[in-house]
Amino acid sequence: MAKLYFKYGAMGSSKTAQALIAKFNYEERGMRVWLIKPATDDRDGADVLKSRIGLSAVCYPVEKTCNLVDAYLKFGKGSDVIIADESQFFTPEQIDTLRWLVDEENVPVLCFGLRTDFMTHLFPGSQRLFEIADSVTEIKTVCECGAKATVNARLDNDGHIVTKGHQIYLGGNERYVAMCHRCWQKRIEKEKNYMLF
Amino acid sequence: MAKLYFKYGAMGSSKTAQALIAKFNYEERGMRVWLIKPATDDRDGADVLKSRIGLSAVCYPVEKTCNLVDAYLKFGKGSDVIIADESQFFTPEQIDTLRWLVDEENVPVLCFGLRTDFMTHLFPGSQRLFEIADSVTEIKTVCECGAKATVNARLDNDGHIVTKGHQIYLGGNERYVAMCHRCWQKRIEKEKNYMLF
Amino acid sequence: MAKLYFKYGAMGSSKTAQALIAKFNYEERGMRVWLIKPATDDRDGADVLKSRIGLSAVCYPVEKTCNLVDAYLKFGKGSDVIIADESQFFTPEQIDTLRWLVDEENVPVLCFGLRTDFMTHLFPGSQRLFEIADSVTEIKTVCECGAKATVNARLDNDGHIVTKGHQIYLGGNERYVAMCHRCWQKRIEKEKNYMLF
């Protein structure tokens, strides 16, 4: 039976490259892929998936109000797999419709996405995926200290860590850096002391 | 460096047995374990961890208002590891203090707990663990159909699935049954139709 | 479709307890389990599985020359799952017959066993499982230094590490200790220097 997969990782863990490699592997075996992402993320164009390492592909852009069952039946029907990137930006209802497609249409769904925002809180889409995915696995990356990076630190123009603001602020890699929790805490502590002077 | 582990599973996946086995393994190597659980769960006594397979141990009961750093320094100091059961019932703030103990005291923390309630929503404690744990792994169990069970269905006295009510209702195994998402949905659908007659 | 699982771990990682918990979980859902182990391992009786933590169960003892397909059809037919402990002692041919049961009878097979002997070499049964299992996962335990233990050190009566001898020497836990590779190497190095005086 088909499954719903959540493959989560920090910023810069190559989630998009992994999504594109999964697509490549399926297509190489003659299978059909429906590639989607939330239209919210239009940094590289709302209908393009682009990885920093140099891979890219055209995808179906999913608006906030889009019913994914309708969209699937219209644009994805007959696919052997659905691959979704930036899944943290889907609404919980959209994740529920992906779950429905897994259960009723028996099509596997691979969701790639961020785990948490810059304040270590789940995004609505990633929360729903942690709740109902059949398989939850981490795409790992490394902190500068050598440990695994798990926190997405947001930096201001001076390179200081920001701990207030809106959850979504799409400014590319130069404003976010993945760290381990220990380094993140230490740096916040250090910069807090610095602010006093 | 020490890590914060979240080992989640459905009802009846032997989470408590796993916690007690982890304790056994550490102690067999001459290491000290601080075993804790939220006092909320007092089905077997607030200070007892008890597994259906027949294992049990005395643990430190953690009240909702307990500061876990203070409690650790008072009762757990010098431990080689902290093992927590029923971690879904910790408050988010208590998970944050466990995170602090990992980062600052360099003591590993193993949290065992449920992923979601009977309506497939995260508990406050499991949500915070999904957000900030270093390692997230599933303790698997099986649905009657043979697939992996991921949903904790709540049953009423007639054995029908309940889809409304309070998040916490501690009534033992006879009122909950772990199922795969597909079987859970099918049974809700079937019982809904039945209700019409 | 059913799968062949290999769940490997070092000495003292609670493999037998895990096998018995898996059995318990299946049976609690009303499913039938065929529990087996190689008759080679008769420390607790050839037809008993016994865990140090205090759990035990009767099992079918598999002789070196036993054809597991025949034995299954005679003694295990109709089971929902086959659970095997001490799988490192099966012959490669016996693992192949378990593989056949998975593919042809569609019965899942869970094999628990050691990864390597006291010289870090695979056992015949574990080698075949690493080659053809569908799922390979580690049952973790801890070295005295706090790292993960992966090597099964054999100790002589004076507590020194042995690096020569027969692969199989069933003497219980008092003669084996699980260590991380780094600690194992350091201790061999240290004891070698000591031997010179």
Added chain:
Amino acid sequence: MAKLYFKYGAMGSSKTAQALIAKFNYEERGMRVWLIKPATDDRDGADVLKSRIGLSAVCYPVEKTCNLVDAYLKFGKGSDVIIADESQFFTPEQIDTLRWLVDEENVPVLCFGLRTDFMTHLFPGSQRLFEIADSVTEIKTVCECGAKATVNARLDNDGHIVTKGHQIYLGGNERYVAMCHRCWQKRIEKEKNYMLF
């Protein structure tokens, strides 16, 4: 402490792409990578790593007789990580020297490679890695039937599965295809019957 990782997968599971992405992630954080592969595999040049999806990089070619500690001290010293592709072709002794570098130089080593040959037997390099790696994880890919592919079937010019011959035969993807064990067995069975006519 540094670890020895074995990331194994079937043919066409994008192992090389994964090795190059790991390299990219380390370098993006300003860390130094020593990229190596056995010189045996010279399909794309002995000193080039090339992925079917379009990624490539220059690497250090390791001869059968190469002492990897010497080579590391000469060419890789000061690296933050060693990344090795096609690790199944290393000799067991070379894997032991990588293990030594992990333990003594505290440098993490990521080994990507095939699990088994076309007859489902371990390669010498992959066998040693299954024996002494700290972390063993699978890079998954899909069989045409939708299940996970685990077997590397070798095909002759007519597309029939070959079950005899030398372990190493580097002829590119057109001669190998990754399958699940069930499909592989069924096809061998079917072609065997076909041969009788």
